[in-house]
Amino acid sequence: DAKTTQPPSMDCAEGRAANLxxxxxxxxxxxxxxxxxxxxxxxxxYIIHGLKNNETNEMASLIITEDRKSSTLILPHATLRDxxxxxxxxxxxxxxxxxxxxxxxxxxxxP
Amino acid sequence: NAGVTxxxxxxxxxxxxxxxxxxxQDMNHEYMSWYRQDPGMGLRLIHYSVxxxxxxxxxxxxxxxxxxxxxxxxxxRLLSAAPSQTSVYFCASTPVGLHYGYTFGSGTRxxxx
Numbered sequence: 001d002a003k004t005t006q007p008p009s010m011d012c013a014e015g016r017a018a019n020l021x022x023x024x025x026x027x028x029x030x031x032x033x034x035x036x037x038x039x040x041x042x043x044x045x046y047i048i049h050g051l052k053n054n055e056t057n058e059m060a061s062l063i064i065t066e067d068r069k070s071s072t073l074i075l076p077h078a079t080l081r082d083x084x085x086x087x088x089x090x091x092x093x094x095x096x097x098x099x100x101x102x103x104x105x106x107x108x109x110x111p
Numbered sequence: 112n113a114g115v116t117x118x119x120x121x122x123x124x125x126x127x128x129x130x131x132x133x134x135x136q137d138m139n140h141e142y143m144s145w146y147r148q149d150p151g152m153g154l155r156l157i158h159y160s161v162x163x164x165x166x167x168x169x170x171x172x173x174x175x176x177x178x179x180x181x182x183x184x185x186x187x188r189l190l191s192a193a194p195s196q197t198s199v200y201f202c203a204s205t206p207v208g209l210h211y212g213y214t215f216g217s218g219t220r221x222x223x224x
Contacts, residue, residue, distance in 0.1 A: 099144075
């Protein structure tokens with residue numbers, strides 16, 4: 001799996017967009033970018049994933065650069081309940097199903 | 112549709128004891144995995160399975176055994192518990208073929224004294 005790099009922590013004001021960056025400069029052509037989050041000590045929750053096109057669902061948007069070396073997860077209107085650890089993971093091909101979690105980004109949403 | 116169910120939620124073991132952490136899913140997912148999470152750390156893969164009868168080791172398999180006799184169940188066995196196995200254990204499942212995200216259980220919090 002390609003290694004990903006994320007900032008250890010970020011802050012965001014409630015109601016504003018939260019933009020969480022991820023660097024995956026060694027990602028291979030068949031690896032997807034996945035985003036998960038973990039609220040307090042609960043099990044991780046899948047958010048979104050993409051290969052090379054930008055993706056959007058009811059939770060978030062994923063913007064992947066054209067060279068696929070980095071991506072940004074966007075929570076368009078952050079709420080206090082979005083405070084969590086966010087993990088960016090590159091996986092696919094022969095490593096499909098084997099997720100490698102790094103330290104993630106602790107996102108704190110302030111009132 | 113219960114998703115991924117883990118039992119027990121909490122467990123205290125004495126060093127040297129053995130036990131089985133249960134994991135069951137009702138979504139007919141082929142892939143299932145076990146992770147452990149130590150305080151302040153990310154999750155680490157212990158074992159995974161791509162279908163009934165097929166298992167493989169992850170990053171930290173020592174001290175753990177798994178089997179996959181059915182699609183639904185993927186138990187994790189601790190052979191001889193050690194304090195270093197004190198952790199939170201998460202089970203997860205996902206379909207194969209299409210790139211969906213994993214569904215995780217709520218975890219088992221294990222303390223070995």
